[in-house]
Amino acid sequence: MITVVILGAGNVAQHLYAAFYIQKSIKVVQCFNRQGVKLHENQTEDTITTDLKKLADADIYILAISDDAIESVSNALPFKNRLVVHTSGSAPMQAINNANNRGVFYPLQTFSAGKEVNFSKVPFCIEADLEKDVVLLKKLAATLSQKIYDISSEQRSVLHVAAVFVNNFSNYMFSIGNEICIENNVPFEILHPLIQETAKKIVEIEPDKAQTGPAIRKDTQTIERHLSILKGNSQKELYKMLTEAIQSKYGKEL
C-alpha cells in the first residue's frame, strides 16, 4: 500500500484523486487545499484539511498546484526528509524546498474539467533526488499507466516547449480552420475526421514524412488561389509565413 497526500484542488489534483481512488494498492489519506473542497464525490470530510500544519503522515506528498505556488507551499511544509513531488511540466524539481526529498510526477496530458482521463495511455515523467524515490514514484505511476519515463528537469522543459507546438499551436491551426469555415458558411465538422486522421498518422509515420500539401509540393498556383480565398489579413499572413517555413525546411530535399 502506497499512502499519498494530494495538495491542490485543480484539474490535475481531481483527476489524480479519481484515478488513485479505484486502485487497491494506493490510499489517498488526505487532501489539502485552501478552500477545503472535496476532490471527489466519495471523499469524506475528515480527509480534507485547510491547514498545512495538520498534514497527515504519508509516503508521498503530491503538489498538484500552480508553478508559482510550488516554492511557497513547499517552504511551509511542517516536516523534513519526506518525499515531496510536483506535477508540473515546466517547473524544475529544484523549485521544491530541499528540506524534503524532492521529486517530479508529471502526467504529460491536457486535462479538462469534467472530462474523464484514461490514464493508461498517459506518459508519466518521473524524477527524484533519491534513487529509492524514483523506484517508489515509478511504482505509483505503474498502477495507472504503462508509459513511464525517466525525465530530467532539463528534458522536461524541452518537452514542455515541444508540447506548446503540438498542442497549443496545432489547436490554433484548428481555430483558424474553424474561423475560415464560419466566415464562409461551411460546417467545420466536415473537417473533424481529417483532424483525427492527421493526429493518428503521427503514431505510424514521423511528421516529416507525413507532410503533404501545396507548400511542400511548391504548387504556386494553388497557394495563390488559397491566398485569394482567405479574407482576413492575419489569415493571409499566417498562410504565407507557414508556407515559406515549410518550403525552407523541406526545400533542400525536393
Add this chain to the structure above:
Amino acid sequence: MITVVILGAGNVAQHLYAAFYIQKSIKVVQCFNRQGVKLHENQTEDTITTDLKKLADADIYILAISDDAIESVSNALPFKNRLVVHTSGSAPMQAINNANNRGVFYPLQTFSAGKEVNFSKVPFCIEADLEKDVVLLKKLAATLSQKIYDISSEQRSVLHVAAVFVNNFSNYMFSIGNEICIENNVPFEILHPLIQETAKKIVEIEPDKAQTGPAIRKDTQTIERHLSILKGNSQKELYKMLTEAIQSKYGKEL
C-alpha cells in the same frame, strides 16, 4: 446496381476501388490509366484499359486524377451527356468539359498508399449539374459513408484552404515538436498521446474554447523561458509569431 468506371491509378483511385469492390450494389466495370496497372490485386486484366476510346458504358465515370489533368482527360472522352465527376478538393466542377453532365465526388480525407481507409467516417462532398445526378452520387456515397454533404465548388475551395490549416500546418507543428525532441534527445513518442487528445478534443469543444498554453494566458515568464530553450532561429521566430497571433486573436477576451 450502380456501374462505375474509375480513371486514374493514384491513392484515391486505389482506395475507392477497394471500397467499391466489397459493395454488392456497386460494380466497377472498368479502370483506365496510361500504364494499364491494376488498382487491386483481385482486378482482372480485361477490366483495365489504356485507351480512352475503349471506355465501357457506365452510370458514373470517376476522374481520380491530378487537378491539372481533369480538363484534358475530360476533353478527350469519346461520349456525351454521361455523368463525369472528379474527386478533387480544389478544382472547380467546371474544370470538366461540359459535353458531359458534370459532378464532384470528393472524399475529404488524407490518403496514404498502403494504409487502409475506413470510409464510413469520411465526409463526401457532392455536387452535380443535374439534380438527378446529385441523387445518384449521394446513393453511391451512401454505400461507403454516413457523412454526405451538398457542397458547391466555392464552398469546396474554402474547405480546401481550411484543410491546409488543420492538416498540413498542424502536421508542420508536429514536425517542429519532433525536431525539438530530436535536438534534445527526448523521445517524441512521449508526445503522441497529447497529440491524439488535442485532436479528440476538437470533436467535443470548439477550438477557440480548447485553446490553452502560455500565449493565451499571457504568461510572459514561461514564454521567455521557452524562447531561451529553443535552439534554431526559425523555431524562435515561429514561436514568437504564433504567440503574438494567439494573443492578438484572443486579446480582447482576456
